[in-house]
Amino acid sequence: MTNMVKLSALSRRKFLAGGAAALATATGLTSISARAAESAPRIVIVGGGAAGISIANRLSRALKNADITVIERKETHYYWPGLTLVATGAWPKSKVLDHNRSFMPSRVNWVKEMAREIDPDAKRVTTDAGRKVDYDYLVVANGVEYHYGAIEGMDINAIGQNGLASVYQSPDAAAKSWDVIKTFSQQGGEGIFTLPSTPIRCAGAPLKMALLTLDRMRQNGGFDKSNMHFHSGTNGLFGIPFHNQFLLDEFANNNTQVNLRSELIAVDVAARQATFRQAEGDTRTQTYDLLHVVPPMRAPEVVRNSNLAWTEGNMAAGGWLAVDKDTLQHMTYPEVFGCGDVNGTPRGKTAATVKMSVPIVVENLLAVIDGRDPSATFDGYTSCPLLTRFGAAMLIEFDYNGNLTPTFPMIDPKKESWMAWIMKDQMLKPAYQQMLRGRV
Amino acid sequence: MEQLGLMFYMLLGYAQINWIVVTVFFVGALVLNLLALSKAGGFFNKAAFKMAAIGYFIMLGLLFVSLPGLTGSSFAYMGYWLDWVLLVMMSAGYAAASILWIYPVVKLYQTTSEQRV
Numbered sequence: 401m402t403n404m405v406k407l408s409a410l411s412r413r414k415f416l417a418g419g420a421a422a423l424a425t426a427t428g429l430t431s432i433s434a435r436a437a438e439s440a441p442r443i444v445i446v447g448g449g450a451a452g453i454s455i456a457n458r459l460s461r462a463l464k465n466a467d468i469t470v471i472e473r474k475e476t477h478y479y480w481p482g483l484t485l486v487a488t489g490a491w492p493k494s495k496v497l498d499h500n501r502s503f504m505p506s507r508v509n510w511v512k513e514m515a516r517e518i519d520p521d522a523k524r525v526t527t528d529a530g531r532k533v534d535y536d537y538l539v540v541a542n543g544v545e546y547h548y549g550a551i552e553g554m555d556i557n558a559i560g561q562n563g564l565a566s567v568y569q570s571p572d573a574a575a576k577s578w579d580v581i582k583t584f585s586q587q588g589g590e591g592i593f594t595l596p597s598t599p600i601r602c603a604g605a606p607l608k609m610a611l612l613t614l615d616r617m618r619q620n621g622g623f624d625k626s627n628m629h630f631h632s633g634t635n636g637l638f639g640i641p642f643h644n645q646f647l648l649d650e651f652a653n654n655n656t657q658v659n660l661r662s663e664l665i666a667v668d669v670a671a672r673q674a675t676f677r678q679a680e681g682d683t684r685t686q687t688y689d690l691l692h693v694v695p696p697m698r699a700p701e702v703v704r705n706s707n708l709a710w711t712e713g714n715m716a717a718g719g720w721l722a723v724d725k726d727t728l729q730h731m732t733y734p735e736v737f738g739c740g741d742v743n744g745t746p747r748g749k750t751a752a753t754v755k756m757s758v759p760i761v762v763e764n765l766l767a768v769i770d771g772r773d774p775s776a777t778f779d780g781y782t783s784c785p786l787l788t789r790f791g792a793a794m795l796i797e798f799d800y801n802g803n804l805t806p807t808f809p810m811i812d813p814k815k816e817s818w819m820a821w822i823m824k825d826q827m828l829k830p831a832y833q834q835m836l837r838g839r840v
Numbered sequence: 841m842e843q844l845g846l847m848f849y850m851l852l853g854y855a856q857i858n859w860i861v862v863t864v865f866f867v868g869a870l871v872l873n874l875l876a877l878s879k880a881g882g883f884f885n886k887a888a889f890k891m892a893a894i895g896y897f898i899m900l901g902l903l904f905v906s907l908p909g910l911t912g913s914s915f916a917y918m919g920y921w922l923d924w925v926l927l928v929m930m931s932a933g934y935a936a937a938s939i940l941w942i943y944p945v946v947k948l949y950q951t952t953s954e955q956r957v
Contacts, residue, residue, distance in 0.1 A: 490912065791913025808843055810922055818913050818923040825912065830853025831846065840849045 432462070436770035440465040443765075444525050444535035445508075446515045446702070447542030448472025450480075450836060451740030451754045451761075453503045455539055457838030458762045460505040463769070468508040469533055471515045471525060475500050477836075478571055479829060481751050484605050487567040487574040488612040489582060490790065490825075496571050503836040515542065518706040520733045537735045537765060540703060540721050544601050544741045544749065546695040552666035552675075554693065562669050563589075566693040567609055568601070580690060585616035588625025589689025592674055594664045596696040597633030598718055601741050601749045604784035604796075606694045607637060607647060613692070614654050615789040628656035629686065631676055633663035639747065640802055642814055643786065643794070650788065664693065697749075699742050708736065710744045720744025725800065727774040728761050734768060737761045746800050748782030751828075755835045756781040781805060785824035793820035869940035876944035880951040888950055892943040899938045903931040 443459060445452045448470050456470050477498040485491040504510055513527035518538070525533045546568055548554045559566050560576025563584065567574050584591060593610040600606075610630055617623040630637070630651055637651075637658070638644040651658050661679035668674075675685045697718070703709055704719025708730060715722070721738040722731045725745040730736035739761045741749040757778050764774030780800025787793045796813045797805050804813050811819065834840045855862050877883060907930055908914050918924060 789917070791908070791911070792917040807846065812920070812922075815920050816917065817920045818908060818911075818918050819920070819926045821913055821917070822911060822926065827850045827854060830857055831850045832853075833857070834849040834853045840846060 432770045441536040442467045443537045445539045451541035454758045483574040484608045487577040493575040541739045544697045548695045550696045558669045584690040585620040585622045588622035591628045591690040592688045593692045595632040598696040608787045631659045631662040715744030726777040752783030792816040795820040872944035876947040880947040888947045891946040895942040900935040
């Protein structure tokens with residue numbers, strides 16, 4: 401007991417009485433031995449997005465002597481959850497842009513390069529500038545790679561032209577997408593929305609894009625002049641049966657034909673034609689006036705090409721990081737943890753997942769540094785504020801098993817509400833920024 | 841516990857993001873109240889309180905009818921009891937905050953009027 405140090409204002413006694421693991425996870429507070437707290441491990445965090453910065457903040461507070469390095473070239477921070485609102489004209493682009501330096505803890509070494517190679521056997525990360533960074537512990541948090549190249553003829557530079565839209569690529573692309581969606585919402589025509597069969601970041605975004613575009617069409621007069629199509633590469637639209645049926649009904653009521661197991665494989669931007677591979681293996685080509693492309697996604701190349709990726713199972717194809725879904729510790733290398741979209745876990749590539757999994761990763765990493773086994777477990781929490789129209793949303797929170805797990809029990813995840821809209825439009829970004837700072 | 845922490849940090853973050861508006865509001869309130877204290881003398885003034893209370897309810901009513909529209913929504917999407925609770929709470933909260941401006945303004949107006957008479 402005497403060798404325990406308190407990393408919070410709470411006494412250890414209260415801490416235990418309050419249910420240590422749950423409380424620690426919820427508040428980001430934890431206790432480690434004095435030896436571990438005073439140690440000076442070399443910790444490398446690959447990726448400076450939401451997960452990387454948040455973990456850097458928490459670790460730099462917990463381990464005063466640690467040598468923490470964040471490898472991330474980007475200096476601009478994108479608030480990804482806001483891109484659907486940019487691409488549908490509700491937010492200006494500037495609202496999703498921030499500076500990473502505003503959130504990066506001053507005590508970390510920020511290497512403004514990209515990781516090119518990870519050698520977990522040598523415990524070394526090599527950057528694209530040739531810099532070699534050795535580590536004792538590694539956190540992989542470098543997000544996803546948008547695999548637009550898997551769609552033949554797709555040109556990301558053409559987003560915003562010839563009816564081609566894609567919210568995912570960048571804030572610029574989201575803003576350009578609004579240009580074509582706005583025109584389409586006025587003029588109408590053939591509208592196509594897609595959803596790939598790979599795991600994707602924020603699986604609700606393709607649905608929000610379709611629903612909000614339908615709302616814009618009602619506002620701007622294009623609704624009655626349009627035929628809408630939603631192509632999903634999977635067997636459904638959403639992982640929760642109730643909401644899947646809600647969406648099918650919503651699209652049916654809004655003159656939108658849903659095509660399941662229909663994957664976008666090619667696009668002819670100049671001719672405005674999209675080709676889909678159908679369930680039976682045959683292909684179908686459709687002309688369009690608006691095509692919203694959601695790219696297939698996979699782990700970044702540096703992970704795919706390392707020994708850290710899954711080599712078997714349904715996560716192997718995308719080269720996702722092979723972590724235990726409960727502890728988020730690597731399956732082979734105990735000094736390696738994964739956080740955020742790069743993880744090859746069953747569900748959840750959202751900022752909400754990052755929010756809930758960062759404290760788990762930090763808790764377990766500190767346990768490993770302390771010479772203990774990781775004990776904090778992640779339940780797979782993820783959240784989707786499903787914007788059903790401008791002014792209304794459903795706040796859907798669920799775990800690995802698809803159980804609905806609302807943070808605020810009074811908010812019914814099966815009902816559209818103004819409150820959920822307020823949360824998405826005004827409150828989630830402040831919460832996100834606090835998460836970056838290692839709070840929440 | 842978790843919910844309270846989340847709510848606290850959401851509100852803190854909201855204030856940080858809108859720090860210019862928050863700062864202008866509180867500096868303005870401070871200046872007005874100091875001015876009212878120095879010119880009108882004393883803090884309590886029954887007549888001003890009455891007027892400010894009327895102002896509060898007018899503000900509450902205005903906010904109640906306009907907040908859904910101001911937030912990009914509409915009354916048509918408020919079919920859920922929680923939405924109405926939130927609307928009442930937000931209207932009451934913003935109206936209460938507006939008292940920090942309304943009360944000193946009323947006091948100053950009354951003082952100026954009395955001086956003219």
